[in-house]
Amino acid sequence: MSVNILVTGSSRGIGAACVTALTASGARVIGHAMRAASDTIAVDLAEPGAGDRLWAAALDRLDGRIDVLVNNAGVFEGVALDSPDWGHVWERSWRINLQAAADLCRNAVLHFGDVRAGGLGGRIVNVASRAAYRGDSPDHWHYAAAKAGMVGMTKSIARGYAARGVLAFSVAPGFVMTGMAEEYLSSRGGDKLLSDIPLGRVATPEEVAETVRWLALDAPPSLTGACLDVNGASYVR
Numbered sequence: 001m002s003v004n005i006l007v008t009g010s011s012r013g014i015g016a017a018c019v020t021a022l023t024a025s026g027a028r029v030i031g032h033a034m035r036a037a038s039d040t041i042a043v044d045l046a047e048p049g050a051g052d053r054l055w056a057a058a059l060d061r062l063d064g065r066i067d068v069l070v071n072n073a074g075v076f077e078g079v080a081l082d083s084p085d086w087g088h089v090w091e092r093s094w095r096i097n098l099q100a101a102a103d104l105c106r107n108a109v110l111h112f113g114d115v116r117a118g119g120l121g122g123r124i125v126n127v128a129s130r131a132a133y134r135g136d137s138p139d140h141w142h143y144a145a146a147k148a149g150m151v152g153m154t155k156s157i158a159r160g161y162a163a164r165g166v167l168a169f170s171v172a173p174g175f176v177m178t179g180m181a182e183e184y185l186s187s188r189g190g191d192k193l194l195s196d197i198p199l200g201r202v203a204t205p206e207e208v209a210e211t212v213r214w215l216a217l218d219a220p221p222s223l224t225g226a227c228l229d230v231n232g233a234s235y236v237r
Contacts, residue, residue, distance in 0.1 A: 004062040008032040009073030017209035018070055025217055030061050045073055045096045051103025068216045069108040071101040072127040078139035090142045097146035113164035121165020125215045126154045130174045130235045151227055158225030167224040169215040174231030175202035199232030
């Protein structure tokens with residue numbers, strides 16, 4: 001029986017690479033994006049209740065069983081401290097980067113622990129960021145705060161529900177070579193930022209996706225609660 005997986009933010013970058021890696025491993029994957037497709041559900045995660053709606057739609061598409069949830073969707077939108085949009089950007093970041101992920105995790109824990117026949121449990125993989133540990137730029141307080149919340153949430157799930165067979169992991173990438181990172185690197189001085197990465201380059205989406213794939217399918221249960229860094233030693237804990 002194939003493993004059924006929901007991946008949020010699957011249209012590009014890390015999410016698209018995750019879908020490719022998980023599908024190649026034999027999993028049955030349903031994605032999420034802003035536009036619907038044959039294998040993708042369209043939901044705007046900035047809207048209240050979006051996580052619940054996405055979970056219900058994915059459960060229907062996957063014949064009533066989800067084995068793994070991968071929370072990858074996120075936004076990285078800067079806002080100056082004195083901007084009149086400061087509160088709006090914070091709220092949008094919170095809704096997409098943390099609240100929607102929390103709602104999906106809640107649904108997953110309920111499904112894995114109480115609903116699935118035989119009580120077989122399941123796995124959650126949350127894509128956070130090194131910003132959760134080292135912070136981010138003055139224009140991205142909200143992003144660092146949301147990602148720190150995601151790591152804390154993941155550890156709480158791991159501690160609270162391991163006895164039910166619910167395993168939870170997080171991944172903390174640094175810069176990843178996606179369109180979003182390229183724009184940021186060019187605007188902030190790429191050479192200076194790269195000098196902060198001992199590996200000498202940013203991670204590729206495929207490197208992060210392989211980490212997600214391993215956590216979703218192969219990582220030993222005793223690793224639950226762990227956060228794996230994928231940042232070229234730019235932040236070593």
